[in-house]
Amino acid sequence: MNIIRFENVSHRYDGKAALSRLSFGIEDNKITVIIGRSGSGKSTLLQIINGLIKPSEGKVEVFDAPLNYSSINKTRLKIGYSVQGTGLFPHMNVYDNIALLGKITKQLRHVTETRLDMLMSLVNLEPGFKTKYPYQLSGGEQQRVGICRAMIMNPPVFLLDEAFGALDNATRNEIHAELLNMQKIEPRAIVLVTHDLDEALKLADNIMVLEKGVIQQYGLKEEVLNNPSNEFVKNFLRQRIN
Ligand SMILES: Nc1ncnc2c1ncn2[C@@H]1O[C@H](COP(=O)(O)OP(=O)(O)OP(=O)(O)O)[C@@H](O)[C@H]1O
């Protein structure tokens, strides 16, 4: 089942095409990785999914209905979003950063707290971190807090834009494992943007290769790997280390 649908979606910035006539669906409960070079349109695509950008043309459906831009904040509560640098509030401690959305939406305090504890343990953050401030955390710890914050309302969709790009390999590998574990425990549609092929191959169920705002190939990871649809995808896959 597709939880997100694009139909002939194009986007231009100042008349210049960033995405051209994209039609595709994003499968529920799977990890879809969007990969492509810098400037290929990955972040634009993600921001169209959560309504931060209204496309110049085309139809976007999320949760089986066209995005309604006049009530977009309500929809966005159901879409977790995590970017590099995490966007944590520096003047709030870890607890308040994560619990923020629960408070805004007046979710019961004990519901928020139970979920917060569960999420922190899933990403291996000790309870003692709750009273710490972002500046007291390493980059990896901050990224983990960012994931907990995005997941506090248990959103059916989770978008990640190069969220792990600034981390060292060991930390990135740990967080990858935590994300996969979380996906096992509470599956959702994850759309992850990266330019790191190894990350894509490790995490993806489905892979979309973007270049110059056009889909070069989209399908099961194995299908893309074993059956690259054109020279661009073939060359792109050559970056693989092994
Ligand atoms: N706010 C904006 N105003 C004008 N042009 C933009 C804007 N945002 C992106 N672009 C342009 O649109 C194209 C796609 O940008 P986008 O950020 O979606 O690419 P990306 O694949 O995420 O790149 P990266 O890997 O570097 O993050 C680029 O040519 C970029 O310069």
Ligand SMILES: [Mg+2]
């Ligand atoms: Mg980007």
